[in-house]
Structure formats: C-alpha cells, structure tokens
Amino acid sequence: DGGITQSPKYLFRKEGQNVTLSCEQNLNHDAMYWYRQDPGQGLRLIYYSQIVNDFQKGDIAEGYSVSREKKESFPLTVTSAQKNPTAFYLCASMGETGGFGDYGYTFGSGTRLTVV
Amino acid sequence: AQSVSQHNHHVILSEAASLELGCNYSYGGTVNLFWYVQYPGQHLQLLLKYFSGDPLVKGIKGFEAEFIKSKFSFNLRKPSVQWSDTAEYFCAVNTGGFKTIFGAGTRLFVKA
Numbered sequence: 001d002g003g004i005t006q007s008p009k010y011l012f013r014k015e016g017q018n019v020t021l022s023c024e025q026n027l028n029h030d031a032m033y034w035y036r037q038d039p040g041q042g043l044r045l046i047y048y049s050q051i052v053n054d055f056q057k058g059d060i061a062e063g064y065s066v067s068r069e070k071k072e073s074f075p076l077t078v079t080s081a082q083k084n085p086t087a088f089y090l091c092a093s094m095g096e097t098g099g100f101g102d103y104g105y106t107f108g109s110g111t112r113l114t115v116v
Numbered sequence: 117a118q119s120v121s122q123h124n125h126h127v128i129l130s131e132a133a134s135l136e137l138g139c140n141y142s143y144g145g146t147v148n149l150f151w152y153v154q155y156p157g158q159h160l161q162l163l164l165k166y167f168s169g170d171p172l173v174k175g176i177k178g179f180e181a182e183f184i185k186s187k188f189s190f191n192l193r194k195p196s197v198q199w200s201d202t203a204e205y206f207c208a209v210n211t212g213g214f215k216t217i218f219g220a221g222t223r224l225f226v227k228a
Contacts, residue, residue: 040220041220042221043206043218045215094216105162105216108159109158
C-alpha cells in the first residue's frame, strides 16, 4: 500500500542534542512537508519541498533543517537551536489527481519528540 | 497574511445531536478548502474537500460542508453525531500553491 512512513514514533532528546526525524513516501509525490502540531495551535509549517534538491522555509523554520536528496525522503533535523522542541511532528506529501490540482495531503503517523 | 479561524476549540455533544463546526478564512482569491480529521491515536485524514462547483460538499461518514464565498466560510456539519466521531477536526485552506494553511483545530467529544 502506498503511504508515508515516519520513524521513530517516539523520540527522546537530551538538551543540546540534534535529532533527525525520518519521513519516507512511496506515493511518487513531488511535494513534501513538515508540520509541528501543538495543542490549541493546529499545524504549523516548518519546511516544505516541491521538488528534489529544493526546499523552502515555512512559518517556524528557526532551529530546524531539512534535506531532499531523493524524491521519496524528506528528513527533518531538530537542532539544539530550537528552543522548545517538545511537540508532535507530522510529515505530509501532496500529489495531483487526474491532471487537476488535488492539493490534498497524505499524512504520516507522526513522531512525538520529547526533550528530557 | 492568509489565516484560518476555527471558532470553537472544544465541543461536547451527546450522541444524536447535530454538529456544526465553524471555519472562516482570510483570502480574497480562489481557494481550495478542506476538512481533516484526527481520530485518537490515528493519522490525520481527509474528511472532505471543495475545489469548485456545488458549494455543498459531502464527505465520508455522513459529514458535509458548505462553502459560502460571501462569508469566507466553510462550516462542517453532521445531522446526528455518534460516539465514534470523537476526534479533532482541522479546517484548511490552499490558495493554489504548494502551501496549505491549517486552523487551530476543534476537539469534539461525543458522550455516549
């Protein structure tokens, strides 16, 4: 079945450490996204990538970095510069259907990051 | 800046009650509108979407939403909720590019 796989499901990080969250998709989608979900704030866009080797900052990119070396993969690194990294992180992809813009997302199951 | 507002952060209903969740957006041009749902412990998934045509859109599990352009609204409705509808609901707007803006979400709790 096609979909998005995020790993790990739970991640604990010590203060001052960088951690990388994995996101892989087999949907052949061009566009991929990272969102952060906090209670009462909805989903806030961290980074997105429309094509391989290109990515753009979202609304809350500070303290995060990404790469897009392959179409299937869009890993997110949470650096020590991120002041409040404890959150639920969602990866998504978007494709087109039937020649028309679908603009609907497919989401992964998320990674819950906790700083200890 | 484009934004999406969901009026209620928490809603509590009894089974069989009618549901309406409000969603307003701020953008004057053409929009694509979505409602996503996140059931406890599950992925976010698409509930319904509007691109063009009939402003009353029907989605999965008996949900529907009405696009009212003059009010910049896309409210979600269901005539009779069930306990299994307990979830968090997100309204989202895409203005034709690669970015989608999400509302803050509404947590719905349905009492059995």
